[in-house]
Each structure stands twice: as structure tokens, then as C-alpha cells.
Amino acid sequence: MTQNFATDVLIVGAGLSGLMAAHTLQDAGKTVLLLDKGTSVGGRLATRRIGTGLADHGAQFFTVRDPVFGAFVERWLADGLVFEWSRGWADGSLATTRDGHPRYAVKGGMNQLAKHLAEGLDIRVNAKVTAVRQYLNGWQAELEDGTLFSARSLLLTAPVPQSLALLEAGAVLLTADDEAALQAIHYEPCLTAIALLDRPLNLPVPGGIQREGANIHWVADNQRKGISGNSAVVTMQAAGMYSRNLWDQPDETILNVFRTDLLPLLGQAQIVELQLKKWRYSRPISVHPEHFLASNDGRMVFFAGDAFGAPRVEGAALSGLAVSTVLIERLKSS
Numbered sequence: 001m002t003q004n005f006a007t008d009v010l011i012v013g014a015g016l017s018g019l020m021a022a023h024t025l026q027d028a029g030k031t032v033l034l035l036d037k038g039t040s041v042g043g044r045l046a047t048r049r050i051g052t053g054l055a056d057h058g059a060q061f062f063t064v065r066d067p068v069f070g071a072f073v074e075r076w077l078a079d080g081l082v083f084e085w086s087r088g089w090a091d092g093s094l095a096t097t098r099d100g101h102p103r104y105a106v107k108g109g110m111n112q113l114a115k116h117l118a119e120g121l122d123i124r125v126n127a128k129v130t131a132v133r134q135y136l137n138g139w140q141a142e143l144e145d146g147t148l149f150s151a152r153s154l155l156l157t158a159p160v161p162q163s164l165a166l167l168e169a170g171a172v173l174l175t176a177d178d179e180a181a182l183q184a185i186h187y188e189p190c191l192t193a194i195a196l197l198d199r200p201l202n203l204p205v206p207g208g209i210q211r212e213g214a215n216i217h218w219v220a221d222n223q224r225k226g227i228s229g230n231s232a233v234v235t236m237q238a239a240g241m242y243s244r245n246l247w248d249q250p251d252e253t254i255l256n257v258f259r260t261d262l263l264p265l266l267g268q269a270q271i272v273e274l275q276l277k278k279w280r281y282s283r284p285i286s287v288h289p290e291h292f293l294a295s296n297d298g299r300m301v302f303f304a305g306d307a308f309g310a311p312r313v314e315g316a317a318l319s320g321l322a323v324s325t326v327l328i329e330r331l332k333s334s
Contacts, residue, residue, distance in 0.1 A: 005138050007033045008331055010151035012129050012141060012166065015043025016313060017305045018157040019117040020320030021327070026121065028328045033149060034121060035141060037128040040111060041118045044282070045313075047109030048194060050275055053231025055194040055222045056110045057277045060208070060235065061085055061103040062313035068321065069314045073104060081116055082106050085225060090204035091211055109227045132156070133170030139301065142170075152334065153300035153327060157320070159281035160185045160307055167301075175297050181288060185307045188240030189247055190282030193258035196273040197232040200224075201265060215242040216261040232269065236262060240283065251276050284311040291322035300334060302327060 009025055011018045014036035022032045034041075046058035064070045076082040085105040106113045128144045132154060139154035156163035160182050167174065174182070200223060203209060207224025211217050218237040222228040236258050238246070246254050255274050262271070284307035291309040295301045304323040306316035 005150055005152045007031050007149070007151035009033075009153050009155055009327060010139060010141055010149055011035070011155045011157060012132065012163070013043065013157035013305070014038075014041040014114075014118065014123050014125070015157060015305070015316065016045055016114065016117070017316040017320035017323075018155070019114060019121070020317050021155060021157070021304065021324040022121050022320075023117065024321060024324035025327060028324075030328065030331060032122065033151065034123040035127040035129055035143070035149065036123065036125050038125055040115070040125060041123060042111045042114030044279065045106075045110045045114040046277075047111035047227070048275070048277070050194050050233055050273060051196040051231055053196060053222065053228030053233040054109050055228065055233045055235050056105075056220075056225070057192050057194055057235055058279065059110050059313050060218065060220055060237075061105050063101045063103060064314060065101070066314060066318060069317050072317065076113070076116075077104075080107065081113065083226075086206045086208065089208050089210040091209065105225055105227070107226070129166055131169035132166045133172055134299070140170075141166075153302070153331065155302045155304060155323060155327065157303075157305045159187060159305070160303065161187075161281065163303060172301075174295065178293065178296055181293060182303065184286060185284060185288055186286045187281040187307070188283050188285050189243040190240065190279040191238040191243040191246060191254055192277040192279065193236045193255060194275045194277070195234045195236070195258070195262060195271050197234060197266075197269045198272050199269045200232045201234055201269055202267055203265070213239075215239055216258065219262070219265065234262065240285070243282075247278070287311050287315075291319045292326070294323075294326060294330075300330060 008030040009032045011034045014034045044058035084102040086103045131142045138152045140150040207221035217239045220235045222233040288308045292304040304319040308319045
């Protein structure tokens with residue numbers, strides 16, 4: 001007996017991959033519901049307020065190499081949503097590497113892109129999913145307050161370890177091949193500090209330095225970037241191994257590391273406020289070779305995100321677009 005569900009696709013995770021997939025599905029006439037545990041959409045397209053300024057504290061910019069994603073970016077450029085920030089960065093000295101690839105940023109901060117994509121979609125934020133399980137001939141997600149949502153199909157776009165934990169909590173067993181493919185995906189963490197200064201920081205044009213091999217490998221001036229108004233706000237990100245080594249230290253110990261590293265760049269500036277953000281699954285360091293994974297036993301459960309295809313903002317977008325195309329075809333025949 002076929003069960004009629006009010007929703008065609010239930011998407012866990014309203015980051016870029018989930019948002020891109022949802023739009024494609026909705027444009028094809030499918031009903032979609034997105035659930036996200038955060039207070040806002042976007043995942044690592046994250047912008048935080050500090051003082052009267054703003055700081056991008058997740059993804060700092062994105063590049064374009066694929067014409068499919070490029071077509072979207074051209075529209076965003078035409079709409080004035082995104083802008084070219086740079087074509088390379090200084091390394092902390094006078095040297096600047098330019099490789100011809102534009103680095104795009106978003107007016108008002110990276111999270112504004114996510115909010116733009118969220119328009120017109122059915123999204124529940126502050127919705128922490130604790131388990132997903134098979135339900136009749138479809139899927140069901142349970143929130144921590146006991147609320148249940150069901151749909152014909154399930155798309156998991158959260159970091160893979162979190163998605164696997166949700167399936168385990170719902171007593172869902174994957175095939176051995178699918179389990180092995182997903183367990184082979186690994187991430188590195190990233191500790192990020194945001195500093196509000198009493199005056200601007202004198203970083204090389206256009207306001208960012210990328211130091212390969214350094215413990216704190218990224219420093220950016222959000223004021224020079226054009227998103228923090230008159231407030232001098234700096235974002236600093238630690239390298240993966242360094243973040244892993246410091247991860248369990250007290251927050252104040254970690255922030256002191258960032259203070260020490262920023263000191264040579266401060267000049268006469270003083271730190272007014274310093275905040276810490278921990279990204280446990282910041283960047284995939286081993287990815288699935290395809291843009292998504294569909295359960296190979298025919299069940300309507302799919303996995304997507306920046307750990308599928310390519311570990312970049314562009315990769316997340318392409319993953320969402322690719323999986324939505326297959327979902328549309330599968331829904332026609334299910």
C-alpha cells in the first residue's frame with residue numbers, strides 16, 4: 001500500500017547544499033521541508049555580530065571553476081548580492097599570490113547569500129533533529145522536543161558523522177558499501193576567533209593574509225572587506241592540525257593563542273572584544289568522489305554536501321544541484 005505524504009523531500013541541514021537542492025526540487029513542483037538546528041540558515045555561510053560590526057566566521061569567500069555554478073554567480077553579481085573581493089592574498093609579507101581566480105564575497109556577509117536562497121522555502125530553524133528512521137514507505141525525523149516530520153524521501157546534508165549518528169539513533173542500517181563509503185569521509189576542525197579593535201588593522205590590500213603552514217593561517221579585516229561598516233573587526237582562523245591540538249583547551253587559553261598571534265599585526269590598535277567559534281567539521285580532507293551518495297538498496301535516502309565531489313563552497317552548491325536532479329527522477333517513479 002502506498003502512503004501519501006504531505007512532503008516529498010525532507011532535508012536535514014539548511015546549508016548551501018540543502019538550500020540549492022530545495023530550490024531545484026521546489027521549482028520542479030516537489031514539496032520540500034528543511035530542518036536546521038541553527039538559529040539561522042547557512043551552516044558555514046556564517047556571519048556574526050560583534051559590537052556594532054559584522055564578521056564572516058565560517059567560509060570567507062568562494063571561487064568558481066564550474067560553469068553550472070558560475071551561472072548562478074553571474075546572476076548574484078548582476079543582482080548586486082555578491083562582489084569580487086580579490087584574486088589572491090598576501091602571505092603576511094610583501095609577497096602576494098595571484099592566480100587569476102576571482103574570490104567572491106557577499107554584501108552584508110556570507111550569511112546573506114544563505115538568507116537570499118532561503119526566501120520562499122519552508123524552513124524550520126532551531127529544529128534539532130535527534131533521529132531519523134524509516135516510516136511506512138518513507139522517512140521520519142524526530143526533533144528533541146518530540147515533534148515528528150515525515151516525507152517520501154530523506155536528504156541528509158549535515159556533516160557526514162552527524163548524519164550517520166541520526167541514522168544510528170533511528171536504528172537505520174545502511175548497506176556495507178554505503179557505510180564504508182561514508183565512513184571514509186573525514187573532516188578537519190577549525191578554531192576561529194573574531195576580534196573587535198579600537199581602530200583599523202593595517203593588512204595588505206585587499207584586507208586579508210593567507211599564511212600556508214602557519215598555525216593561524218588566515219587573517220581578514222571585515223571592515224576592508226566591506227561588511228562591518230565603521231567597526232574594525234578581524235577574523236582569524238587556525239589550521240586544522242593546530243585546531244585539533246587546541247580543541248579541548250579552555251576557551252580563554254585558545255583565545256590567548258589568537259591574541260599572541262595577532263599582536264605583531266596590531267600596531268597601535270587594541271583588542272576591545274574577542275570571541276571564539278569552534279567548527280568541528282570545518283573542511284573535508286577526504287571526500288566522496290561523486291557529488292552525492294544515494295542508498296544503493298533503493299531506499300529513498302540521500303547524502304550531499306561539501307564532502308561530496310569537492311570540499312569548497314562551490315562543491316556544496318554542485319552537490320545540492322546534482323542530488324536534487326536525481327531525486328526528482330526517483331520521485332516520479334516511486
